[in-house]
Amino acid sequence: MSEQPLSLEEAAARIKVKAPIAPIVQPQAETPILEVNDLNTWFPIKKGIFARTAGYVKAVNGVTFSMKAGETLGVVGESGCGKSTLSRTILRLEKAHSGSVRFMGKDVFAMKGPELQQYRRDMQVVFQDPHATLNPRHSILDILTEGLLVHGMIKPNEAQDKAAELLMDVGLQPDAMHRYPHAFSGGQRQRICIARAIALKPKMIICDEAVSALDLSIRAQVLNLLMELKDKYSLAYLFITHDIGVVEHIADNIIVMYKGEIVERGPATDVLLNPQEAYTQRLISAVPRIG
DSSP states (O other): OOOOOOOHHHHHHTOOOOSOOOOOOOOTTSOOSEEEEEEEEEEEEEETTTTEEEEEEEEEEEEEEEEOTTOEEEEEOOTTSSHHHHHHHHTTSSOOSEEEEEETTEEGGGOOHHHHHHHHHHEEEEOSOHHHHSOTTSOHHHHHHHHHHHTTSSOGGGHHHHHHHHHHHTTOOGGGGGSOGGGSOHHHHHHHHHHHHHHTOOSEEEEESTTTTSOHHHHHHHHHHHHHHHHHHTOEEEEEESOHHHHTTTOSEEEEEETTEEEEEEEHHHHHHSOOSHHHHHHHHHSOOOO
């Protein structure tokens, strides 16, 4: 009798306790654009009337990896595995318990003043819900050019030309700049978020579930757009998703997370075609692929 397929819970339970997985090795001659070393983001569990710390939720636990310029690294796992906390820690939206993050050789957690401002410019993010990240009271012109004006990258009289260029970059018409977010579909709003992210000419973009709220056909279009922009602007992507079928189309390398830890990693082709962990195998079999 053939063996019954494992559920995700059963597959997760079979993950072996073993030595830390070696990070994806980059060529020694090339300094990684992003280095994460033994990163821990823990949230205290408070108990009692004095709210003493009784333990920690280890949302990110001992995570180590590196990326080179122009690479797309897919971070895959179920909801609650720690992948979004990882991205927020890299962005300094969450405070790390311990470990380090280095961007272009510099300690991210030690940055302040102009150095931190430059990091904010070089490291952009596209979140899951474009409706929540676009100010409904601002026109698309204001949304796309606000950061450029703050960083002194354009003059006010150049704003409309720059907004038109950005909109065309993401497949929208220039006259869209005079409208407001509510006038656009979900896919169009996400394109606007992507346009805002590339406006500052970043070196890297974190895509945190950036296509998971979109219909399948729109999702494929946005993925194609991201790949075109990657080539055009020499971008690196940290692409976070629960859908391993998505990273099949965009990632060079993949790391799989479970309960805050990396349980498998490697080149995308190797992980997808020959996964070593039962948990990864179940993630691959459980999610429909994009055609």
